[in-house]
Amino acid sequence: MIAQSDTETDAKYSDNFSVNTLTNKTSETLKSSATPLARNHWAQKHHYPTDKYNPNNIIETRVAKTNIAQTHMQQISIDCQSASLAVEAGVAIVINGIHYAVLMASPHQLEYLAVGFLFSEGLIQHSHELLDWEVTQLNDIENYQQFTQDSFMQDSFIKDSTNESLEFAQSLSSLQDYDIYVVELVLNQRCHQRIQAQRRQLAGRTGCGMCGITGLTQALPDLSIYRQNRQKADTPSLDCLLAIRQQVDTMQHTHQLTGAVHAAATMYNQQLYLFEDVGRHNALDKLIGWQLRNKVEISCVLMTSRLSIELVQKSIRGRIPWLVGMSAPTSTAVRVAERYGLGLAGFLRDNRVTYYSNYLDL
Numbered sequence: 001m002i003a004q005s006d007t008e009t010d011a012k013y014s015d016n017f018s019v020n021t022l023t024n025k026t027s028e029t030l031k032s033s034a035t036p037l038a039r040n041h042w043a044q045k046h047h048y049p050t051d052k053y054n055p056n057n058i059i060e061t062r063v064a065k066t067n068i069a070q071t072h073m074q075q076i077s078i079d080c081q082s083a084s085l086a087v088e089a090g091v092a093i094v095i096n097g098i099h100y101a102v103l104m105a106s107p108h109q110l111e112y113l114a115v116g117f118l119f120s121e122g123l124i125q126h127s128h129e130l131l132d133w134e135v136t137q138l139n140d141i142e143n144y145q146q147f148t149q150d151s152f153m154q155d156s157f158i159k160d161s162t163n164e165s166l167e168f169a170q171s172l173s174s175l176q177d178y179d180i181y182v183v184e185l186v187l188n189q190r191c192h193q194r195i196q197a198q199r200r201q202l203a204g205r206t207g208c209g210m211c212g213i214t215g216l217t218q219a220l221p222d223l224s225i226y227r228q229n230r231q232k233a234d235t236p237s238l239d240c241l242l243a244i245r246q247q248v249d250t251m252q253h254t255h256q257l258t259g260a261v262h263a264a265a266t267m268y269n270q271q272l273y274l275f276e277d278v279g280r281h282n283a284l285d286k287l288i289g290w291q292l293r294n295k296v297e298i299s300c301v302l303m304t305s306r307l308s309i310e311l312v313q314k315s316i317r318g319r320i321p322w323l324v325g326m327s328a329p330t331s332t333a334v335r336v337a338e339r340y341g342l343g344l345a346g347f348l349r350d351n352r353v354t355y356y357s358n359y360l361d362l
Helices: 008-015 024-032 055-064 068-075 110-120 141-155 161-175 189-203 238-251 253-258 280-294 309-317 331-340
Strands: 038-047 077-086 089-095 098-105 130-138 180-187 262-268 271-277 300-303 322-325 343-346 354-357
Touching: 038 253, 077 253, 089 110, 089 189, 098 110, 098 189, 110 130, 110 180, 110 280, 110 309, 130 141, 141 180, 180 189, 238 262, 238 271, 238 300, 253 271, 262 280, 271 280, 280 300, 280 309, 309 322, 309 331, 331 343, 331 354
Parallel strands: 089 180, 300 322, 322 343
Antiparallel strands: 038 077, 089 098, 130 180, 262 271, 262 300, 343 354
16 A cells, blocks of 8 residues: 555545646555555645746845745745655564564564574574564554553553553553554574563663663674685675666655655575665664575665665674775774675765775775
């Protein structure tokens, strides 16, 4: 479904939107999705006509302080239109009945997101450790009550039943503003023990730290066991990277519609596999989850974002030989990539790319 309105007002605005303005491929992709990746919202666009816009005139008008409002109304065009916006959903990760984490993500390919997230967290090492999973959307009051009651009772330490009931009711009311999905995972016993240990480490935190991780050794881990052999990682050529980028630009349908999502993509058996999400970290987790579930080896991942240290750490854990971004890496990302043998490249544009590590064999 391309658009889904939650109120009669949204429905009225959605009626004014024509799917004919989209390419057929984009429309078909989003319609075939089991969950909405974008919704229509009424918006007001203020802009200057390109043939009338003159910044010097505006400056002169402001200096003169004469009829500013009237002049601006004459120059500025205002269009009321329906805007397609990316859906950002709350995704609750429940592992063996334990409410482990909530991610804000695009509600698509959530099983891959969950597997990749658990791998990045160090809770699983292999895909066979995942025994089963189920994805559920909370879309009515009964679902909200059941899930929030279970979660609330796990995390609540309030002894006053009156205050507890009031807080629960308030929480339930606010949740109705959100898209919420629950991914229930069943892991083997060894992984279950890791989860319990991780929860004990996080239970006493007093600040959010780095996504809830308070220990520096956890946020900045030693990844020596994942160190890669530079001899095995062939440097991708500029022509190869530009060809991948061209396919990404063509296939990134949700971004074409909303302009608000990132993508992680890779070539495997001469076919492009692309994973979109409102969060660049989530997009890479989805790709890593797909890689684990299908037990495939890949040589290069292309990200549409800048390359942060978190993306580099995830790539090193996933033993991905090359990580390439359309924007720049951070200095820390380059230093860590060099230490552990990850090939890193950025600024992949129309006719160029910049290699930052593993480029000595060029």
